[in-house]
Amino acid sequence: MKNNIKNKSVPPKKDKDKDKDKVAVSAVYLRNIEKKVEDLETIIEVSSIISSTLDYSKLISLIMEKAKHIMQAEACSILQYDKESNKLFFEFAITGERVTSNLLLKERVTLDMGQGIAGWVAEHLEPVIIEDVYLDERFYREADELNNFKTKSLIAVPLVGRRGLLGVAMIINPKDKSHFSDYDAGIFQTFCVQISAAIENSRFHTESVQMEKFRQGLEIASVLQKSFLPENPAFTKGNLHVSAANIPAEKIGGDIYDFIEPVNGSIGVLVGDVSGKGISAALYMAKIISDFRYKSKTIEYPEVVFNRLNVGLSNSPMGMFLTAAYFIVDVNTGQFTVSAAGHPPFLWISNSGVKIMDIPSGPPLGIIQYEYTSSGFTLQSGDRLLILTDGVFDAKNKIGERLGFGRLVAYVKEHREKESLVQAIVDYLHDFSNGAETSDDITLVELKWK
Known part of the structure; x- marks a missing residue:
């Protein structure tokens, strides 16, 4: 039986798959993506900083400056944990004015374990994000009074290393919004991992240098003693x-x-x-x-x-x-x-x-x-x-x-x-x-x- 179907010209089909790939993206979404990329780049940069120097004060200053910038915050601080006294004391603080932050260090403000929000974080080893600190009964106001500074919102994260608690890092008052978001908390926690590594590496280096000096001192003392x-x-x-x-x-x-x-x-x-x-x-x-x-x-x-x-x-x-x-x-x-x-x-x-x-x-x-x-x-x-x-x-x-x-x-x-x-x-x-x-x-x- 012969095929009676004759050839006909068929109009080209539309590429429906291509149309499906075209998705409308809002400007806000793009800005958020760009922000996350910038944050990731900053975190990578911090990793590079950590490997570039073992000067503890320089390291912490650079890392916290980066954290303050990426979080668009008014202030940030680190409280170091002293195992012997079982207390926290301000080791590093940045506000809008450097002079203001120096007061905390000069006055040697200390917190007991469990005292204030930082003390609570240190005691429980849990991060917190607080929208309004003045509504939180744990908030310790003396630091604000000493600095003539008003803390509104903050994120506090425990700094933990291989040897246990190192201290607490805090980021304070976002500049362009009323309080920090969960995303901000996640980013800051990532920063705190870097801070903990920086502290431990620097302390290990300092201890190694001190031990080497002590060893050399013992060698000299041994030679001198034998001479007697x-x-x-x-x-x-x-x-x-x-x-x-x-x-x-x-x-x-x-x-x-x-x-x-x-x-x-x-x-x-x-x-x-x-x-x-x-x-x-x-x-x-x-x-x-x-x-x-x-x-x-x-x-x-x-x-x-x-x-x-x-x-x-x-x-x-x-x-x-x-x-x-x-x-x-x-x-x-x-x-x-x-x-x-x-x-x-x-x-x-x-x-x-x-x-x-x-x-x-x-x-x-x-x-x-x-x-x-x-x-x-x-x-x-x-x-x-x-x-x-x-x-x-x-x-x-x-x-x-x-x-x-x-x-x-x-x-x-x-x-x-x-x-x-x-x-x-x-x-x-x-x-x-x-x-x-x-x-x-x-x-x-x-x-x-x-």
């Missing part, structure tokens, strides 16, 4: 051989030892432990060694030296004192005298065994007026004296177990034939602690009579 100790920890004079070990718990410590020759034919050996640790103990230790070397010249009686030292240390800062033992040994005869000031007993190692020498002792130096006394003894061939600070027997292992004086004495009894008791005990303490952090300075001095 004997240059060589071992020497021989006549029949007497002396060796020592000093291991500070930190870079610097409070244990001291010193060797001097007060009079011909005698050796003076001082071992002491300064109260406290760190830089204060190191400075006190330096003063004591200087005083000791000056006051012990030509003096052959240890109690006289202690009496003089005690007077000189009587004006020491509260809580600073020295426990010490001072020996003066005749290197030809083996006779020695010793005075003690609150110091642990020393050990006398001889062919017959190990004796704990708990001699009469006065109080630590630098606490009260006191007349010190001395005790006299004579060394025999092969005898040793072991003088130590309490850090030796106070050493702990990883489970917190303390070595104890009794265990130390037992070790010395078992190993009293070793060539160097000082090194043997240092190795023993190392094995006992098994990597546990040292909690106190360790000092050992051995006097060996040939």
Whole structure:
């Protein structure tokens, strides 16, 4: 069957899909889109600012200026949270006049947690948007009264970092409308994320710089402190051989030892432990060694030296004192005298065994007026004296177990034939602690009579 349909000219169809794509957009809508694009660009710019400097005051000033501009606000402020006092204080504030904002900072206006709108936000860690603050019972009016400024509407957002609450940021009084919108609140919250990051980065940088300065200070203090100790920890004079070990718990410590020759034919050996640790103990230790070397010249009686030292240390800062033992040994005869000031007993190692020498002792130096006394003894061939600070027997292992004086004495009894008791005990303490952090300075001095 033939197809009888003849070709006919067909008019072109209208493109209805194109007509559908044409949508009328109001000028208001376009302005809103443009505003959002501008806001996004500003937020990106703020991210760039944060990565450009670690100067905290400069960072916050730039970011809050941007926030004030983008929010079209009359004022903005940041209250910093102080963890120690549990209070908020104005750290940064911008109003129309810079002088006005400075009053808040100068007067150091503070808020307790929960006080005012900022205090409430800090306590609950929740943002708020308030249309009329004078209708809100939480509003704290003193800041307005101090600045001669009227707060109408505000957004307050908690600043929270990895370490917890940092503070509260507030944007105040929109210029072209009666109150802030939910959109404004969202934008400001985004800004506050940037502010929190800026604060934490800047604080971390500041802390790192301070820690590095402190570390350098400790390094210098450590070098200086070591310069006060004997240059060589071992020497021989006549029949007497002396060796020592000093291991500070930190870079610097409070244990001291010193060797001097007060009079011909005698050796003076001082071992002491300064109260406290760190830089204060190191400075006190330096003063004591200087005083000791000056006051012990030509003096052959240890109690006289202690009496003089005690007077000189009587004006020491509260809580600073020295426990010490001072020996003066005749290197030809083996006779020695010793005075003690609150110091642990020393050990006398001889062919017959190990004796704990708990001699009469006065109080630590630098606490009260006191007349010190001395005790006299004579060394025999092969005898040793072991003088130590309490850090030796106070050493702990990883489970917190303390070595104890009794265990130390037992070790010395078992190993009293070793060539160097000082090194043997240092190795023993190392094995006992098994990597546990040292909690106190360790000092050992051995006097060996040939």
